[in-house]
Amino acid sequence: DTGVSQDPRHKITKRGQNVTFRCDPISEHNRLYWYRQTLGQGPEFLTYFQNEAQLEKSRLLSDRFSAERPKGSFSTLEIQRTEQGDSAMYLCASSDRDRYTFGSGTRLTVV
């Protein structure tokens, strides 16, 4: 068990570009979550997968955001036409029941 892995750790992109982040959950966990954390705030829920099915989406997830979890394993989060307000830490977590394990996050900076 190597924990939850996220790639890349840091991403700097120009406004208007598309970016994609990857999350590899703990292998036996069937639940996967994406959260976003901005400075001075706690993590905010974005979306949730159970296996490959995306079961919940926050209203924070605008139509520029899309998440997938093909085959119920790793997940990707894509942001299209990035805006400066998208700058944040994007956290992935997985769980088997009650205990969520978070990855180290991907810090996105939009310039």
Place this chain on the structure above:
Amino acid sequence: DQQVKQNSPSLSVQEGRISILNCDYTNSMFDYFLWYKKYPAEGPTFLISISSIKDKNEDGRFTVFLNKSAKHLSLHIVPSQPGDSAVYFCAASDQGTGANNLFFGTGTRLTVIP
């Protein structure tokens, strides 16, 4: 609207003394509560949790107390150690209705002074 609130942004405690971190929530449907610890540039690390059927849960130096009537929980760390210095987040979920996401507070930065 912030459903989970941590009203103290920071707390400083002498090494060896007790640290008490507080958290309030507004949603009476929350039935599971967690505390996470976060170091800079890392994701939150699970610390301890409590179900709403209990009012206390203890794990080593960490104890969480839940007061459902006051919609309040607290994390006690005894004795505090310099390595405990981090940001602590309180989180809550409503598992009874099948909701699976966590609602987080804004965090309290704990500094343990050697």
